Amino acid sequence: MSVNGQSPSSRSHASTPASRFRALEFERCPDCRMDPLSGRGFRACRQPRCPFIPRELDPVCPECGYDVANDRGTPACGGPGVCAFAADEGPRRVALLRAWRERHEVD
Numbered sequence: 001m002s003v004n005g006q007s008p009s010s011r012s013h014a015s016t017p018a019s020r021f022r023a024l025e026f027e028r029c030p031d032c033r034m035d036p037l038s039g040r041g042f043r044a045c046r047q048p049r050c051p052f053i054p055r056e057l058d059p060v061c062p063e064c065g066y067d068v069a070n071d072r073g074t075p076a077c078g079g080p081g082v083c084a085f086a087a088d089e090g091p092r093r094v095a096l097l098r099a100w101r102e103r104h105e106v107d
């Protein structure tokens, strides 16, 4: 296991390895066929986002609502056209989402 090129992050909103591992075990809620990567799908829970999706798998910025996975919305939290989440935690969540999708059947 290599740690080359990995700069340690002590940011408070960064997820821990343990929480990322738990996120990979996430099973979609039975009433909801939402694909967290695309944000599309049937949502019986009638929420804009399924409330059961772990924080580590949600590619939408909690500040400005910019969807990093799908480039939807308007980045704004880091200034006009800039999303701090998209430059930091967002891409890590998208990578984790892709890993999650490989482990779960998503139609």
Ligand SMILES: [Zn+2]
Residues within 6 Å of the ligand: 029, 031, 032, 033, 034, 043, 044, 045, 050, 051, 052
């Ligand atoms: Zn749901």
Ligand SMILES: [Zn+2]
Residues within 6 Å of the ligand: 061, 062, 063, 064, 065, 066, 075, 076, 077, 078, 082, 083, 084, 085, 086
């Ligand atoms: Zn943002």
